[in-house]
Every structure is written in C-alpha cells, then in structure tokens.
Amino acid sequence: MIQSTGLKRWLHAVLLVGLSAVAGVSHPATLSIGYSDWPGWVAWQVAIDKGWLKDAGLDVKFEWFDYSASMDAFAAGKIDADLMTNGDALVTGAGGARNLMILVTDYSNGNDMIVARPGIKSLKDLKGKKVGIEIGLVEHLLLTDGLKKAGMTPADVTLVNAKTNETPQVLASGQVDAIGAWQPNSGMAIKALPGSRPIYTSAQAPGLIYDVLAVNPASFAAHRADYAKLLKVWDHVVGYIADPKTQPDALKIMSARVGLSPEQYKPLLDGTHLIGVTEAKGVFRKTTGLDSLYGSSNNADDFNVKNAVYKSPQNLDGYIYPALTMAQP
C-alpha cells in the first residue's frame, strides 16, 4: 500500500509539474485584479512597488492586460476585479458578467480628445466631415456629447471606424478630418500632424467618463473586508500622487510601468483627475448630473442602448455600490 501511495504521489507531482508548465499556473493570490494602460490605473503601480498592499495585509495580485483582454478575462470569471470605464462596466454586465462598481479611481480630465487636422478649429467646422473613431467606445460618446453641446447632431459628421491605437496614423494619412482617441494615442496624433489640435476634450465634460473598479459580486461577498482595505490603499495612492513632495517619485514609478520618462508622463497624469475617498463620497451621491457616477452611468447607458451596444437599459442600482466608500471615515 505504501508503495502504491508513493507511486500515486509521484504521478500526481509529475502531472502537476507538467500541467503548471503548460498552463503557467503560479501561486494563486487571494484576489486578482486586472489593470491596463491608463494613468488612473497605472497609479496602482505605486501601491504595488511601495509594498502598500502587503502592508495593508492584502494578498492581491495585479495582472497587466491589454484593455479589452482584461474585460475578456473578467467576463470569463478568471479575475476577481477589473479596472474599466463605467460605460464598459455596463457593457460587460449586459453581456452576462455582472459586476459591482465599488471604487471610483478617476475621471478623464482632458486625456480623451477629438483631434482635428490643421484648418479645423471647432466642432462646428466638422459639419459634413469625416471623423475616425472606434464606434461604440468612449470617444464616440465624447463626440456625441460635444456635437450636442455645439447644437449639432451625430448625423452632421460621417464616422469612420478606426482602432484607437491606429488613430495617429489615420489622422496623419489625411483621409479623415478628425479622430477621437485617449492618451497616449491622442497626444501621439497631435505630434504626428503638426498644426492639428484638440477641438473637444474630456476636460470640457468632466465626469462624462469615470473609471471604476468593477468587482465580481461573488468575490465581493467573500472578500468584502479585503476590498475595504483596498479602498484605503487607493486613498493613500491618490494622496501620494497629489502631494508635490512625493509626486516626482510617483511619476517615476508610473512612467516606468509604461516605458516613458517621468517628463513625458506628466501631461498624461494631468489629464486624469484622480479621486480620493472624500471626493468619491460626492461622486457616489445619486443625482442626474455628470458629477455623479449615477448621472454619468445613466448617460452612458442611454448611449449604449441608442447605439445598439446592448438592447435594454441596465438597472444602475444593481451596478453601483456606494456603501463601501460611504462607510469610510
């Protein structure tokens, strides 16, 4: 018997080694969170590099993804939480991956832009012109919002579906008159075509796009206390980045994550308005304006339904979870 258990154990070990070699299984942390290349999310690198997660008694692994791949992984239930925009949280949820927005990291404050070629100075000049944009995504929402404010309708421009990553080349090609993109692509587009300029940015519509931590409800129920600790760590990060004394160190860590210099990263950070816990309490209040996550998500929901991203309006109360933030001192 002893021999046979020994053999079994040996086989088991071999199988395990083989499998982990194939699947790359590493030690599973209690919580795994997906993050990608956006200043409000790269900010978490500060907490990771400084060891603040461990200090808070958390066993959290942040996994770096391409943005859309991170949503795929979340939808498949392979990660506990993912950093995404509030609009995309609704899209992911409508597709079947229910999620709770428990934490607001930031809103875009200028990083999202409609960039027009030289000669076009305002949205009004875009009438009858072509705009390269990733249809159904946030820049499409930004453009729709801007056109409305300029007294125009979406029908006044022709949309050309373009991958956000490729918008700098698309604008430089001269085959469209404007593009919509977020940083770093929007900045690259301006650089690639001198004389081009942003004609509408998220700084003119603060709160149109919030970025949130969307959590799998089952994971949230099981690890509620851990998520509360995570909130405290985030508040620490926001304070560290806001403080002029420590900001250079934060910029160094963040820029290193994406392969830029701190000077190059500064404008990207400036176009993002990070939200600490105190401010988040205001954002979680239920009002209809864009200064509320409810108002902003409602706007995104309307846009998603109108553009057939999904069919029926989502029940926002099932998504937005203010209690954790509100319970903070």
Next chain:
Amino acid sequence: MQVLRPLTARARFVFGVLSVLLPLLIWCTVSYVPAVWHPQVMITNPGSVSYLDIGAHMSREAFDGEVADAKAEGRAVPQGIRANPVYLPSPGAVLKAFYTSFKTPPETKDGQWLHQSLWHSIQIIFWGFLISSVFGVPLGILCGAYAAVARVNESFVEFARYLPAPAFGALAVAILGIYDGPKIAIIVIGTFFQQVLIIANTTRKLDPALLEAALTLGTKSRQLLTRVVIPGILPDLYRDQRILLGWAWTYLIVAELIGTTSGITWFITQQARYQHFPNVYAGIAMIGIIGLGTDMVLALVGRRLFSWERSLAKSA
C-alpha cells in the same frame, strides 16, 4: 542559369550573402538618401511658427507653406531637415535600439529583462508546437496512409483550417485561464489543422514502388506503416515540421495579447503605443533572428539525420 541545375559552392555563397544584403541595401537607401523618399520635414528650429516643436514631423508641402508665409510677413523662418515618417526608422536607429533594449533593466520591480520576455515567448512556441505535433503528426500520417481515416477527418480539418485562431481568444481564456494556457491554445489551433493536411499530403507522395516492393517481399499490413511508410517519409516530414514551426511563430503576437500581456509581444505593442518604432523593429528583428536561427540549426541536424536525402542537402 539552367533549370534545376545545382550551383557551385562559390555561387551558392555569393547568392546567399546577396539575399541578406539586398533587402538591407534597399532599407539603407530609403533611409539615408533623402532624394529617394523622405516625404516629411523634421523641425530643427520652429522659427516664428507657434505650433511647431523641435523634432516634430510634418509634410513637405505644409512646411514649404509655413516657410513662404513667414518670408512674406518678414518673420523668423522655420528650419528643418527632410525625414521619413517615424513609422520607418533607419537601420542604424534599429540596431542601436536592438542593443539598448537588451541592456535596459526592467522598469518596474515586477518587470522582466528583455531576454526573459523572449525566453517566455520561446517557451510558448515550444509547448504550442509540441502539443500540436503530438496529435497532428500521427493523425496526418494516418490520414495519408488510410483513405478511410482521411475521409472521416479531412472535411472537418479543411473547414477548421480557415477558422481565425485569434477569434477563439475569449473562449480560450474562459477555459484555460489568463496565463500561458490560452496563448498556447491559440498556437495549437493555428498550427494543428495545417499540420494534419500537409503531413497527410506528404505521406501520400511516398513512392508507390516502395510499397509494392514491400508487399512483394511479404510485408504485413501493419508493418507496412511502421517499416515502410514512416521511414519513407521521415526526411520530408522533418522538413514539413520546420516549415510548420515557422507557421507557429506567426501566431505569437496575437496569442500573447490574449490574457495577461507577456513575452516579446508586451515589448512590441507597448513600444508601438508610444511610437518608439526603432524598438518595435528591433523586436520584430529578434523574432526573425530566432526563427531563422532555429531553422538553420534544424536544417543542419536534418542533414546529419537524413544523410541519404539529397534534396535536404540542397535546400539547407
């Protein structure tokens, strides 16, 4: 230049060197001789034009327009030199990027050196190709040897080989998780179906005279497969595998974007996002060099293993 006439050793060498030098020469000409292309101007002095920065690129027409305007109004004239778009870096810039990217330490504490990323990618390819071969090679041989097996399998395989492997990314993540599993799966899906068909075809091309001779000598049906068919096709099978390995590499970039971003793809896509194109081309060159290097080694090994096969000696 006669049809199917082998080259002399000297000619082989000269033409081999040329095949490397010619593309490089074209690249150098386009990069270093401004008259060839250089459709843009890189600004060296913005003059009085407020929106220009040093290092910015703009089209020659727009630049000439600004110069004319400035002259007409008596303002400071912008200056610049002719340049290619940033998407086409010069060979020198790429060579430098190639060197520095290996010497640059990982940016973050949990980051990896470039050689570690490359090694990770090589492992993905290795496992993907191995798993595909473990199933694909035997199935391919069986399809080639037995018409019944071929009829049962090949319609589906023919259908499946047109399916876009990357489209299975989300499904692969759902089943295999976010690490290496789904990436390997994409390589397998991309390689396997082609592998079955190619190897089945190779098996069918076995000289029928060998089979007849074996049957005349009283070989039994099963022995026919193990003693005649498999040894008979081995050199060709080996060459097929070399080609298929290259095939597997072409799926690497899409595969590594699935799940957590890793390997050489992380390097290439991140550098492309911030338009550091010399680094991007250096990354592409690394893949090419590893691919070519492996193939040359395999060719050398093949010549040792199958010394009786003249077509191998020629092709290698």
